Amino acid sequence: MVPAQDARRARPADPPLSGESPPAPPAPEGATATHRAAVSAWWRGHAEGVLKWSTGVAAVLPSLALAAVLVALLVEAIPAIRGNGLGFFTRSAWEPGNFYNPPVTIGGVTRPAGASYGAWPLVVGTLESSLVAIVVAVPVAFGTAMVVVWKLPRRLSAGIGFCLEMLAGIPSVVFGLWAALTLGPFLSRHVFPFISHHTPDVPPLSFFHGPVGSGEGLATSGLVLAVMVVPIIASTSRDLLRQVPRGTEEGAVALGMTDLEVARTVSIPWVRAGVFGACVLGLARALGETMAVAMASGVVLGTIPHDAYATFGTIASVIVSQLDSALTDGTGFAVRTLAELGLVLLGISLLVNVAARLLVRRSSSVALPVGRGI
Amino acid sequence: MTTVPVKGTVPARGHAARGEARRLVLRRLADRLWWSLCAAALLGIVVPVVWVLAGVVGKGVRGWQWSVLTTTTQGTGGGLANAIMGTLVIVAGVLVIAGSVGVAGGVYLAEFCRDGRGGLLRGASEVLAGVPSIVLGYVGYIVLVVHFHWGFSLLSALLVLSAMVVPYIVKTTEVALRNVPTAYRDGSEALGMPRTYALRRVVLRPAVPGIVTGLILAMAIAIGETAPLLYTANWSNGYPSAHLLHAPVAYLTYPVWTFYNQPQASAHRLSAEAALLLVALVVVLIGLSRLVVARTQRHTEGHRGAR
Numbered sequence: 009m010v011p012a013q014d015a016r017r018a019r020p021a022d023p024p025l026s027g028e029s030p031p032a033p034p035a036p037e038g039a040t041a042t043h044r045a046a047v048s049a050w051w052r053g054h055a056e057g058v059l060k061w062s063t064g065v066a067a068v069l070p071s072l073a074l075a076a077v078l079v080a081l082l083v084e085a086i087p088a089i090r091g092n093g094l095g096f097f098t099r100s101a102w103e104p105g106n107f108y109n110p111p112v113t114i115g116g117v118t119r120p121a122g123a124s125y126g127a128w129p130l131v132v133g134t135l136e137s138s139l140v141a142i143v144v145a146v147p148v149a150f151g152t153a154m155v156v157v158w159k160l161p162r163r164l165s166a167g168i169g170f171c172l173e174m175l176a177g178i179p180s181v182v183f184g185l186w187a188a189l190t191l192g193p194f195l196s197r198h199v200f201p202f203i204s205h206h207t208p209d210v211p212p213l214s215f216f217h218g219p220v221g222s223g224e225g226l227a228t229s230g231l232v233l234a235v236m237v238v239p240i241i242a243s244t245s246r247d248l249l250r251q252v253p254r255g256t257e258e259g260a261v262a263l264g265m266t267d268l269e270v271a272r273t274v275s276i277p278w279v280r281a282g283v284f285g286a287c288v289l290g291l292a293r294a295l296g297e298t299m300a301v302a303m304a305s306g307v308v309l310g311t312i313p314h315d316a317y318a319t320f321g322t323i324a325s326v327i328v329s330q331l332d333s334a335l336t337d338g339t340g341f342a343v344r345t346l347a348e349l350g351l352v353l354l355g356i357s358l359l360v361n362v363a364a365r366l367l368v369r370r371s372s373s374v375a376l377p378v379g380r381g382i
Numbered sequence: 383m384t385t386v387p388v389k390g391t392v393p394a395r396g397h398a399a400r401g402e403a404r405r406l407v408l409r410r411l412a413d414r415l416w417w418s419l420c421a422a423a424l425l426g427i428v429v430p431v432v433w434v435l436a437g438v439v440g441k442g443v444r445g446w447q448w449s450v451l452t453t454t455t456q457g458t459g460g461g462l463a464n465a466i467m468g469t470l471v472i473v474a475g476v477l478v479i480a481g482s483v484g485v486a487g488g489v490y491l492a493e494f495c496r497d498g499r500g501g502l503l504r505g506a507s508e509v510l511a512g513v514p515s516i517v518l519g520y521v522g523y524i525v526l527v528v529h530f531h532w533g534f535s536l537l538s539a540l541l542v543l544s545a546m547v548v549p550y551i552v553k554t555t556e557v558a559l560r561n562v563p564t565a566y567r568d569g570s571e572a573l574g575m576p577r578t579y580a581l582r583r584v585v586l587r588p589a590v591p592g593i594v595t596g597l598i599l600a601m602a603i604a605i606g607e608t609a610p611l612l613y614t615a616n617w618s619n620g621y622p623s624a625h626l627l628h629a630p631v632a633y634l635t636y637p638v639w640t641f642y643n644q645p646q647a648s649a650h651r652l653s654a655e656a657a658l659l660l661v662a663l664v665v666v667l668i669g670l671s672r673l674v675v676a677r678t679q680r681h682t683e684g685h686r687g688a689r
Contacts, residue, residue: 060490063493064490066484069487071507076521077510080524148423155421155423155424168428178661178664179607181657182660303639331520331613343524358509360512
């Protein structure tokens with residue numbers, strides 16, 4: 009720790025400490041001088057108040073933005089909520105209806121004839137792909153964090169840190185491009201046929217038994233999501249593992265424990281809540297991810313994926329790819345249905361996010377924002 | 383940390399000794415197995431990074447033409463100069479809007495906020511960070527583009543992206559200010575400095591690297607996002623204009639998403655080159671944040687030497 013050199017260095021050139029602004033220069037007579045003195049006196053008295061209020065307004069703005077988003081989405085979605093009813097969550101159909109026939113009005117909501125929307129397959133697709141991502145990402149991320157903190161020399165762990173930053177920083181469209189052009193075709197040619205061929209067709213495992221397809225689908229999307237989620241979990245776990253008190257770990261070593269036993273009895277219990285929080289945060293990220301899934305899933309409407317290689321759709325990917333065509337619905341019902349879909353997604357991811365942040369905060373007070381970025 | 387052998391610590395004979403020895407072997411075996419699995423997990427990090435980078439660089443370099451940097455897009459051909467300019471304009475705008483709001487908000491939360499109210503503001507800001515980007519983009523489209531009649535425009539894109547990154551800037555600013563050693567504050571108070579003066583000249587200075595790191599993070603997000611921009615900035619074949627409203631803007635993520643499955647070879651080339659440019663920008667930003675972090679280490683309180 010270097011002592012407060014900056015503060016000391018800064019002082020000699022600075023104005024006297026009596027006020028915020030430098031003292032008014034020797035005043036030439038006249039109105040301007042008295043005016044300036046008055047302003048500087050006023051400023052001296054009010055600087056703190058002004059700063060407090062202006063920064064306070066800025067601090068409130070994110071909350072206002074959040075409120076605006078919620079209100080706008082709700083207002084936009086209300087006609088769709090009334091029009092689609094509760095069946096929205098159980099139906100599988102995604103029928104925009106016939107735009108050329110005269111629209112029908114049911115229960116005060118106008119929509120094209122034959123329009124019928126159901127979100128069930130999308131909810132299932134969103135949850136399933138995120139689940140695949142978490143199941144793959146958690147062991148990889150936590151194992152990496154353990155090795156980086158316990159075993160790797162500093163240089164190598166810095167290299168892994170760079171890899172994690174790259175994974176966190178690479179835009180999701182680039183991951184999507186990689187999944188669509190490289191990973192998907194590779195898996196469908198070399199990996200999926202092998203797995204599909206060697207898994208027996210009995211109920212729990214028959215999920216991996218099926219036609220392999222072109223590489224767009226649940227497994228590919230889940231793997232890409234896993235790659236995007238790993239840096240969140242790994243970097244949080246690494247930082248938490250570094251905060252485990254050294255003395256306790258060394259005490260455990262002195263008792264004759266192997267490294268694994270030290271990890272199991274001391275380190276892992278210490279970081280458990282925080283790592284769990286990071287996992288849930290990663291889950292939230294996977295649930296809301298749009299572009300990579302839109303490029304890797306095939307964005308199929310109206311069917312539930314029944315094997316690991318089937319194409320499917322998630323809520324976010326359907327919103328982004330269907331908004332264009334929804335705008336052609338003259339009654340606006342399709343766009344409003346997308347708003348309802350967005351509300352469902354928002355509900356799911358906020359639930360998950362709030363739970364995660366409560367957990368992370370409880371375990372570490374200085375947790376940096378972990379989420380999208382580096 | 384090394385394994386301490388338990389061998390010989392227990393003076394045991396016969397069966398007991400053999401059982402002890404076998405248990406020790408098993409414990410060591412479990413230890414080896416666990417750490418091998420953990421080391422294997424490293425592959426799960428390194429392989430995707432190398433694979434993605436190799437894929438992006440390989441595809442981007444293969445058809446690379448320098449004219450990409452100087453000509454604008456025509457249909458699915460031409461160059462990406464308009465998108466590069468647009469991305470730079472968007473990033474600059476987000477830095478101005480989200481940067482000023484976020485830094486000010488972070489200063490308020492760290493310096494002026496009594497904890498009761500701060501909890502609510504912090505919570506709201508964290509919840510905002512958790513809103514999926516496509517939901518923000520959708521709301522931006524419905525409210526700003528359609529309802530306010532702004533059309534596809536720079537301003538609506540900037541507002542949506544700013545709402546997305548502000549929570550990160552608020553958080554990093556607050557953490558950076560809280561990490562300034564308390565001795566700095568105590569010292570300046572003991573010298574009789576007014577609070578604002580001390581904040582400006584003493585406390586803020588060591589926090590600057592942390593704040594800058596937050597701004598770089600915001601820039602990385604602004605460069606890499608697609609979903610919030612598709613329906614707010616849309617796309618334009620020309621350079622960004624000076625108009626905030628009613629003028630769509632091009633940006634680098636659009637060609638990656640739109641052109642990759644078009645039939646033309648020129649579209650594929652643009653898609654690959656845009657991806658290469660995006661990754662290059664990200665690498666530059668990571669390098670920048672590394673530099674800043676290296677400079678900040680000596681100022682933060684409670685910094686533990688990395689193991």
